[in-house]
Amino acid sequence: MSKIGVSIIGLGPACLPHARSLLDLGDQVEVIWAATRSQQRADAFAAQFPFPVTTDLEQAIHDPRVGAVLVLTPPAAHLETAERCLAAGRHILVEKPLELTVARGEQLVAAGHRAGRQVGVMLQHRFRPASLRLRALLEAGALGPIEAASMTVPWWRPQSYYDEPGRGTMARDGGGVLLTQAIHTLDLFRSLVGISAITAAETRITSLHRMETEDFACAMLRTANGAPGLLMTTTAFPPGHPERIEIIGGKGAATLAGGGLEVAYANGEHEVLAAEGSTGSGANIMDFPHDAHRELLRNFFAACETGQGLIVTAEEALASQKVVDAILAKARESRG
Structure with missing residues (x-):
């Protein structure tokens, strides 16, 4: 080439x-x-x-x-x-x-x-080795049918992050934690299990930040096959911890934590893939490998x-952004 x-x-x-x-x-x-x-x-x-x-x-x-x-x-x-x-x-x-x-x-x-x-x-x-391995297991049916799934992003950003011009504003960023930080995990989660509906959601600005957009969001959802799912994401969880995706299948369960994967099968077999480094979950937003x-x-x-x-x-990125919009719309609906 x-x-x-x-x-x-x-x-x-x-x-x-x-x-x-x-x-x-x-x-x-x-x-x-x-x-x-x-x-x-x-x-x-x-x-x-x-x-x-x-x-x-x-x-x-x-x-x-x-x-x-x-x-x-x-x-x-x-x-x-x-x-x-x-x-x-x-x-x-x-x-x-x-x-x-x-x-x-x-x-x-x-x-x-x-x-x-x-x-x-x-x-x-999507290109982390652990993500690729989990995708391969799901495509091979190794976990069986999805029974439930969740994603959490317990990250931290100090107020100094949002004090920079435009940070966390609609005019520059288009949104808060969902679109700016959690979009990575949400996109991976959607690509792995699918998201067919958002059934409930709430967003808020916590007392830890002064900003225009949300620094906390949670939602109940349905995966592509109709199984229940949960989502929680925030930048108000000091000092910040690796994001997690957890999937319960008919044959076992998988936990993707940052760049690491742990799979436990119902038959007693076990698989572990170690994380390759930090994930940028804390105050140092660029603290992660570039692999x-x-x-x-x-x-x-x-x-x-x-x-x-x-x-x-x-088109894939747009599909994930539409999920963000659906969560925000459901949160507005819940506030009346």
Whole structure:
């Protein structure tokens, strides 16, 4: 496979695992530009990574050497930036979430279809080894039919996190803990067991934070086969703990905790896959390995070359964002 030319747009904290992954994938990609409107961020990035930097976004998009663009801006800028890249004939990968709203996400999906280009989304939890193993077990029927499932995200963000301009606002982030932090686990959970309905939900802003959007959400749900499910997520659980997915099947039960997996079968057999590192659940939001980012990007670049095989598509990300909307709508309904 020949190298694909790549531009990065957006050099905030989210770019770090992407950049580390691109270094690892140097045999497949060549970073043509790393772009930001901020000279300060451009200088800071250049001090860490050996990639050309620019504050000219048009140059990063329209350079003829560029075949794909990583759009790592805040969600509010995804649609406009993606449309410009797609119009220039570039494949794109956007950071999670897809966009501020489902409606804007649908516009982004439609733009990708019109352009005939790959549109991926960075929901990298699907690429953790433990997640891949659990998916394989479920697809093989090793756990039997799903009887019940739950997901919890007991994370922590200090108030200083939300004091940064735009954090936790509708205008920049499009939502709170559900869309900004829990979307990774929710997307993985939905892809594993399906979510057919939200039957009850509540959201709130706890006394631990001053912010516009929710820092706590819980819901009762139905999986794809109608089994009951539970969801709880927050950024008000100091010091922060690994997210968990628990699945009860007819033949056994599985616990996915951060990057680790434990499976206990009803016949007494047992399987353990150790976690590969931290998950960014605490105050240090970038405290996690970049391995899953690298593997998702590897899949994205392969899809750019072949035109097929993209796993985390814009449509998949949109489906997960629709679940977030359904939870928020049910919570509003419960408040009357």
